[in-house]
Amino acid sequence: MDKIVTKALSLFYGEKRILKEIDLKIPQNNITAIIGPSGCGKSSLLRCMNRLNDLIPESRIEGQILFDGKDLYAENTDVVEIRRRIGMVFQRPNPFPKSVYDNIAYGLRINGIKNKKKLSEIVEKSLKDSGLWEEVKHQLNTSAMELSGGQQQRLCIARALAIEPEVILMDEPCSALDPAGTFKIEELMIKLKQQYTIIIVTHNMQQAARVSDFTGFLYLGQLIEFGHTNQIFTIPEHKLTENYITGRFG
Amino acid sequence: MKLKRFEEAVGFGILGLSAITVLLILCIIVFDITKKGAGAISWQFLVDFPREGMTQGGIFPAIIGTIFVTFITALFSIPLGVSAAIYLSEYAKEGRFTRFIRVSIRNLAGVPSIVYGLFGVALFVEGLRFGTSVLSSGLTLGLLTLPWIIATSEEAFKTVPQSYREGALALGATKWQSIRSNVLPSAFPGILTGGILGLSRAAGETAPILFTGVAFYLPRLPDSVFDQFMALPYHLYILSTQHHAIEQVRPLAYGTALVLIALVFMVNLTAIILRYRYRKKFSM
Numbered sequence: 001m002d003k004i005v006t007k008a009l010s011l012f013y014g015e016k017r018i019l020k021e022i023d024l025k026i027p028q029n030n031i032t033a034i035i036g037p038s039g040c041g042k043s044s045l046l047r048c049m050n051r052l053n054d055l056i057p058e059s060r061i062e063g064q065i066l067f068d069g070k071d072l073y074a075e076n077t078d079v080v081e082i083r084r085r086i087g088m089v090f091q092r093p094n095p096f097p098k099s100v101y102d103n104i105a106y107g108l109r110i111n112g113i114k115n116k117k118k119l120s121e122i123v124e125k126s127l128k129d130s131g132l133w134e135e136v137k138h139q140l141n142t143s144a145m146e147l148s149g150g151q152q153q154r155l156c157i158a159r160a161l162a163i164e165p166e167v168i169l170m171d172e173p174c175s176a177l178d179p180a181g182t183f184k185i186e187e188l189m190i191k192l193k194q195q196y197t198i199i200i201v202t203h204n205m206q207q208a209a210r211v212s213d214f215t216g217f218l219y220l221g222q223l224i225e226f227g228h229t230n231q232i233f234t235i236p237e238h239k240l241t242e243n244y245i246t247g248r249f250g
Numbered sequence: 251m252k253l254k255r256f257e258e259a260v261g262f263g264i265l266g267l268s269a270i271t272v273l274l275i276l277c278i279i280v281f282d283i284t285k286k287g288a289g290a291i292s293w294q295f296l297v298d299f300p301r302e303g304m305t306q307g308g309i310f311p312a313i314i315g316t317i318f319v320t321f322i323t324a325l326f327s328i329p330l331g332v333s334a335a336i337y338l339s340e341y342a343k344e345g346r347f348t349r350f351i352r353v354s355i356r357n358l359a360g361v362p363s364i365v366y367g368l369f370g371v372a373l374f375v376e377g378l379r380f381g382t383s384v385l386s387s388g389l390t391l392g393l394l395t396l397p398w399i400i401a402t403s404e405e406a407f408k409t410v411p412q413s414y415r416e417g418a419l420a421l422g423a424t425k426w427q428s429i430r431s432n433v434l435p436s437a438f439p440g441i442l443t444g445g446i447l448g449l450s451r452a453a454g455e456t457a458p459i460l461f462t463g464v465a466f467y468l469p470r471l472p473d474s475v476f477d478q479f480m481a482l483p484y485h486l487y488i489l490s491t492q493h494h495a496i497e498q499v500r501p502l503a504y505g506t507a508l509v510l511i512a513l514v515f516m517v518n519l520t521a522i523i524l525r526y527r528y529r530k531k532f533s534m
Contacts, residue, residue, distance in 0.1 A: 050420060057343060084422030094413035096432055106431070107421035156417070163421060 003028040003167060003197040004049060008063035011044055011221075013056060018044045020221045021063065026167075026214075031189055031198045033212035033229065035205060037244065041221040042201040043091070046169045049199070050086045051079050067167075084111060087165035091172040093152035095144035095159075100127075100136050103144045103155055107163040122162050130158035131188055150181025157188065161196075168192070170200040174207065186211050205245055209233050217241045283507050290505025300467065304489065305498055309506050314471055315384075315479035316513070319463070320453045322388025322475065323395060328445050330392075331399030335441075338400070339407035340429055359397035364457040366394045371461045385475040387463035391452040398451070402444025406437035439525040446521035450514045456483040482510040 004026040011019040019041045026032050034042045044053065051072060053059045065072040072082060084107075095103050104123045113119060123140070127133040132154045136147070144155055153173060160168055170189075174182040189198055189211050202208050208215050209229060216226040217240070225232060225241045236242045298308030342348040370390030380386040410433050418428035452458075465478040466488060472479040489503035490496070 052416060052420060055416070055419070080422050080424050083420055088420040090413060090416065090420075092413065094411070094417045096414060096417060097436060106418070107423075110418075110421065110423045110427045110431070159417075159421065 001028045002026060003068065004199075005066040006045075006048075006063065007066065009045075009048065009065060010062040011041070011048055011053065012058075012060050012062075014058040018221055019048070022218075022223045024216060024223060024226060026197060026199055028197050029193055029195075030213040031193050031200060031211055032214045032216065033208035034199065034201045034216050034218055035203065035208045035244070036218035038203060040218045042203075042218050043171050045218065046088075046171050046199060046201050049167070049169055050083050050088055051077075052083075052088070054079065084163055085165050086167040086169060087160035087163065088169040089153070089156050089160055089171065089173045092176050093149055093156050095147070095152050095155050097143065097145055099141045100144050100147070100155060101140040104159050104162045107159060111163055126158040126162040127155075129161050129192070130154045131184060132158055148181070150177050150184060153177060153181065153185060154188065157185070161192075165196070167197045167199065170198065172201055172203065174202070174204070182207070205233075205247075217244060219244070280511070283504055283511060286501065287504035287506075287508035290501045291508060295502075295505055296509070299469065303495075304467065304493060304502070305495060309482065309485060309502075309509065311468055311471055312480040312482045312485040312506070313509065313513070315464070316453055316482045316510075318472060318479060319384050319388045319391065319459065319481060320449055322384055323391040323452050324445070324449055326389055326392035327395045327399055327448070331396050331445075332403050332441055334396075335400045335403030335407060336429060336434075339404045340425070340433065355397045355400055359401065362457075363394055363455055364460075366390055367458040367460050367462060369393070370458060375462055381476060382461070382463045382478055383476045384463055384472050384479050387459040387479070387481075388475070390458045390462045391455060394455065394458050395448040395452045398448040399445055402448070403437070403441045406440025406444065407433060409440060410436040439528045442528070443521045443525050446517055446524075450517040453517070454483050454510060454514055456481075456487055459484060482506060482513070486510060 002025040004024075006022050006024045009019060009022040009024075010017060022045065024045075034045060036042050047053045048061060048065060049067075049072070053061075061073060067082070067086070071077070096106060098106070101123055104126050105119050108119055108122055113122070124133065124137075127136060132151060135151060136155075139146075144152065147155060153176075157168075157173075174185050177185065186207065189200070192198060193213075200208075200212065212229045214227065215229045215232040217224045217232065217236075217238070219240055225236060225238045227237075232241065233245055236245065295308040296313065297310050299310055301307035338348060338351065342351075367390060370386055370393070374380045374386035374389050375382055380389075414432045414436060415428050418432045419425070423431070456464075459481055463478055464481045464484045468478060468480050486503060486506045489499050489506060493499050
């Protein structure tokens with residue numbers, strides 16, 4: 001089943017066209033990777049899906065994005081609700097300057113969960129799910145800023161998991177991490193796809209090949225090719241894709 | 251090659267000299283006032299009323315008056331200024347209108363304080379019928395402080411990383427939730443410092459309170475916000491220029507100046523300590 005479908009999606013920043021008529025189907029409970037050279041619009045595409053581009057003045061879209069069949073950009077869409085159901089992990093780990101505990105409880109509190117016992121339960125579960133529990137269980141009250149980069153990123157994932165979204169958007173989640181940190185996040189993603197639909201933007205092709213089930217190749221704002229990851233990385237249909245994955249440009 | 255070195259040495263020399271000059275001027279002022287004012291300072295001076303036509307006694311009502319009026323100023327200008335800054339930095343769309351607002355605020359900051367004083371008379375004393383009172387003076391000083399508070403708060407909001415906002419929004423926070431729980435706390439040290447510095451400047455102003463509420467001499471403390479009050483800067487002004495026995499009260503004038511400077515210095519120090527603590531707490 002397709003969780004998110006884009007139909008002839010174009011994105012503009014002012015006069016500038018960032019994305020050009022993208023048709024994409026994101027299958028549920030899979031990891032879909034979006035690859036492409038810097039500046040091709042990967043991150044912008046991702047940020048259309050939780051409407052974070054709304055923050056950019058003068059940005060507008062044409063076409064449609066369907067989430068469970070419903071138009072994300074319809075007039076009556078509750079953007080806050082959408083962002084609760086479609087979580088996001090950012091390129092640079094962005095924990096809030098609060099304690100580890102409060103970072104995770106944040107999303108719960110703003111969504112109206114006040115019960116202390118319940119909060120603690122969910123915080124623990126989220127940290128376990130993100131593989132961080134053993135490392136931080138004795139320092140839940142210390143500032144999240146004191147964690148390592150990799151730990152911070154897993155904290156951000158835990159924070160996203162806590163409010164039980166249906167989709168997790170990951171915007172180059174490992175680009176600021178060392179190999180060990182990267183490995184842990186990749187392992188985690190594979191575990192998480194049982195429960196979540198994951199879309200990851202990456203400029204690391206090995207990463208896309210390792211973790212994803214489907215891959216889309218984006219070039220200058222256009223979706224050049226989309227298909228099973230195996231197929232894209234072994235027998236790409238398009239010359240551009242082949243050139244990119246074999247490292248001839250990028 | 252040699253010429254270049256020489257040029258650099260001269261350049262550094264001039265820059266260093268400028269820095270030292272500024273520091274020196276400050277030191278001379280503080281030293282002079284301390285030397286001439288220290289003799290007047292005593293516990294009695296701080297807690298006693300002026301007596302014998304201000305030639306004897308202390309400056310207690312002026313100290314209390316200044317603290318009282320500054321408190322009113324804070325109560326008025328900080329909430330209003332911070333709210334305006336939130337609007338400008340977080341909500342307002344960039345455009346001709348917001349640019350106009352910003353330019354206006356910057357210009358307001360440059361308006362001479364006597365103009366604020368006269369405006370305060372027209373608006374608060376006469377217009378709103380608050381009379382010459384702590385309230386009128388506090389609000390007038392508030393108007394004077396507002397542009398400064400708005401500007402420093404907005405600056406503080408600008409330094410909050412965009413990722414704090416996005417992170418909160420991506421979790422389904424409303425804009426206001428993200429501002430209240432993420433943006434405001436992070437900007438707080440900056441707002442605090444700006445606010446306190448603005449207030450300490452207001453506390454030392456004379457012109458805005460001159461016609462709006464400050465009294466030449468009161469034999470008692472103000473009993474409500476609608477009462478008149480004595481204030482340190484005005485008291486100092488009287489002692490140094492308006493008194494019938496200027497030579498005789500000169501030491502008292504220096505003492506008053508010293509207390510005023512010490513008060514302002516203490517307030518600024520508080521700002522620095524608070525900011526330092528706050529930063530440390532969040533290890534940013």
